[in-house]
Amino acid sequence: MAGFDKRVYSYEEAMDGIESGMTVIAGGFGLCGIPENLISEIKRRGVKDLTVWSNNCGVDGFGLGLLLEDKQISRIHASYVGENALFEQQMLNDEIEVVLTPQGTLAEKMRAGGAGIPAFYTATGYGTPIGEGKEVREFNGRHYILEESVVGDFAIVKGWKADRYGNVVYRDTAQNFNPLAATAGKITVVEVEEIVEPGELKPDQIHTPGIYVDRIIQGSFEKRIEKRTVREG
Amino acid sequence: MALTREQMAMRVARELEDGFYVNLGIGIPTLVANYIPDGIDVMLQSENGLLGMGRFPTEAEVDPDMINAGKQTVTARHGAAIFSSAESFAMIRGGHVDLTVLGAFEVDQHGNIASWMIPGKLIKGMGGAMDLVAGAENIICTMTHASKHGESKLLEQCNLPLTGAGCINRVLTDLAYLEIKDGAFHLKERAPGVSVEEIQELTAGKLVVPDHVPEMTFEA
Numbered sequence: 001m002a003g004f005d006k007r008v009y010s011y012e013e014a015m016d017g018i019e020s021g022m023t024v025i026a027g028g029f030g031l032c033g034i035p036e037n038l039i040s041e042i043k044r045r046g047v048k049d050l051t052v053w054s055n056n057c058g059v060d061g062f063g064l065g066l067l068l069e070d071k072q073i074s075r076i077h078a079s080y081v082g083e084n085a086l087f088e089q090q091m092l093n094d095e096i097e098v099v100l101t102p103q104g105t106l107a108e109k110m111r112a113g114g115a116g117i118p119a120f121y122t123a124t125g126y127g128t129p130i131g132e133g134k135e136v137r138e139f140n141g142r143h144y145i146l147e148e149s150v151v152g153d154f155a156i157v158k159g160w161k162a163d164r165y166g167n168v169v170y171r172d173t174a175q176n177f178n179p180l181a182a183t184a185g186k187i188t189v190v191e192v193e194e195i196v197e198p199g200e201l202k203p204d205q206i207h208t209p210g211i212y213v214d215r216i217i218q219g220s221f222e223k224r225i226e227k228r229t230v231r232e233g
Numbered sequence: 234m235a236l237t238r239e240q241m242a243m244r245v246a247r248e249l250e251d252g253f254y255v256n257l258g259i260g261i262p263t264l265v266a267n268y269i270p271d272g273i274d275v276m277l278q279s280e281n282g283l284l285g286m287g288r289f290p291t292e293a294e295v296d297p298d299m300i301n302a303g304k305q306t307v308t309a310r311h312g313a314a315i316f317s318s319a320e321s322f323a324m325i326r327g328g329h330v331d332l333t334v335l336g337a338f339e340v341d342q343h344g345n346i347a348s349w350m351i352p353g354k355l356i357k358g359m360g361g362a363m364d365l366v367a368g369a370e371n372i373i374c375t376m377t378h379a380s381k382h383g384e385s386k387l388l389e390q391c392n393l394p395l396t397g398a399g400c401i402n403r404v405l406t407d408l409a410y411l412e413i414k415d416g417a418f419h420l421k422e423r424a425p426g427v428s429v430e431e432i433q434e435l436t437a438g439k440l441v442v443p444d445h446v447p448e449m450t451f452e453a
Contacts, residue, residue: 029281029318030304032297055318082357092355100356103280104322104364111319123367124326127398129350130363160298172315174298176282179317207317223297229305231289 006166006216007195011041014189014217018154020047025110025152026054026064027181031226033174034063035191037219038156043067051075053150055106055177057087062224071095077150079103083226102130105147107180112149114183114212119148155185158221159192159208166210167201168192175207182208189215235407236424240451241375243268245334245405248373249275256280256325256365258335259303261375265334276312278330280361282321285313302361322361326368333369335362337376337401339391342438344401344413346374347393359396366397378406378435385437387411387418408432410449417441422449 008014015038018024024042028034039058042050043066050073057076058065067073068086075097081087090096101109102124112120121144125131135146157178160171168190170178182188190208195218236244242264249255249269256278257263266286269275277286279301286301287310294308301307309315324330337348346366349359366372379385387404404411409432410422417439423432423446433440 029302030300032281032300032304078358080358080360088355100358102359102363103318103361104326104368107318107322122326124364126367127345128363128395130359172296172298172309173279173281173283173300175315175317177318180319225295225297225306226300227303227305228295229289229307230292230295233291 004166004210005164006210006213007164008215008217011037011217011219014038014191014215015041015045015154017187018042018045018047021049022047022153023051023053023150025150025155025181025184026052027157027176027178028063029055029173029176031059031063031224033158033170033176033178034058035156035158036063036221038189038191039064039066042072043070046070046072048072049074053077053106053110053152055079055103057081057084059084059226060086068096075099077101077106079106100130107177109147109150110177110180110184113151114180117149119146121146150184152185153187155181155188157182157188157190157208159190161194161196161201162190162192162216163196163198163201164216165198166190166213166216167206168208168213169201169205170207179208182212187214188212189217191217191219193221194218234424234426236449238264241405241407243451244410244449245373245375246270248332249273250331253331254278254284254329256330256333256369258333258362258365260336262334262336263303278321278324279307280321280325280365282316282318283307283309283313284316284324285310287313322364325361325364328368328370330369331371333365333372334375335365335372337374337386337396339386339388339393340374340376340401340404340413341388341391342413342417343390344399345391346396346401347391348396350394352394362396366400369400372401372403374401374404376404376406378408378432383435385435387436387438389438408435420446422447424449425451
């Protein structure tokens with residue numbers, strides 16, 4: 001890796017340095033735009049006791065669901081964790097701690113973490129179990145709770161195209177949490193469908209500027225669909 | 234007769250205005266998209282990062298990178314925009330969405346809503362519901378008026394853990410259309426053939442009934 005060339009050529013190299021007990025922030029919504037090969041590499045390495053920040057936890061046998069098989073995740077911060085039998089079982093057995101977090105608060109925790117903002121006030125969750133024990137302040141007659149941001153040891157991200165400088169663009173709704181996760185990792189690893197020549201991505205169309213990105217790898221993706229819904233026609 | 238799910242969606246659709254940005258929750262709210270009145274253009278917001286949700290795709294159009302917040306494959310309409318989850322909730326939390334329609338287990342006369350958790354049952358999470366109810370000024374809650382056992386879901390005080398406090402101002406049930414203000418449910422309309430007495434019977438919270446309560450009408 002010389003200068004601004006962020007490219008790596010194996011998944012082993014891409015996840016170099018990940019250890020048990022670390023915090024990992026992952027992009028994706030359901031199975032859409034998840035860093036599927038980086039997750040598989042974490043599974044292969046067998047690191048344990050991970051704290052994961054992700055909107056969801058995959059499904060049985062795919063996405064972050066893979067990391068449940070060998071009990072690699074000890075805590076997850078997520079907004080919705082349905083559709084996963086193994087997850088339910090581990091939750092009921094207290095083998096995994098679940099910190100349910102409102103979706104917008106989860107996104108903002110990542111955004112703020114990456115932007116150097118340690119905490120922020122939001123009305124979301126005030127007067128609910130989510131607000132219990134959190135600092136409350138009133139602004140203009142409304143109540144807000146203080147939510148702390150997050151920075152991960154690693155951020156794992158799925159992009160569409162990138163250049164060697166680590167500039168990334170996302171495709172359609174596979175964007176979701178990815179650009180936020182990308183800002184919030186001490187080491188940010190982005191896997192993409194295609195690494196293009198510098199200059200092919202227009203500077204004003206970049207979603208994630210390369211300054212946030214440490215490693216880029218090109219991979220191939222299954223892109224499993226969770227709920228295929230079609231109309232006649 | 235209690236309203237069908239389709240009639241509930243039809244009634245909610247009458248609250249849409251030309252140029253509205255609207256977020257529709259899962260279930261009956263989703264059906265509202267099928268009854269947008271002619272001559273009215275609305276943009277549907279899907280909180281995974283899509284403003285301008287279109288129809289479901291044909292088999293040939295299916296794209297794993299295009300889904301809605303219910304994780305269903307979907308298309309984007311003309312004029313759509315796609316963005317990150319932080320941007321999506323900035324528009325929700327910032328009050329830029331004109332109307333939010335969502336379901337609930339319970340609402341109460343103070344505008345509190347419980348929709349995400351039943352203690353003792355498996356808890357799957359709140360998704361974006363807490364952000365939606367905290368951010369929107371204009372929310373319609375769609376729900377059945379009472380449980381199958383005849384227990385009211387329109388209460389003095391919610392029993393279940395809340396999704397949001399003091400945020401709901403309109404409720405459409407299978408029996409009635411009501412507004413919540415000044416610590417009471419105000420009966421505005423009743424389902425065809427449903428009497429004020431029946432609604433009163435199944436409303437545990439404080440109910441204000443005007444002299445005349447019009448009956449909803451639906452084209453056959």
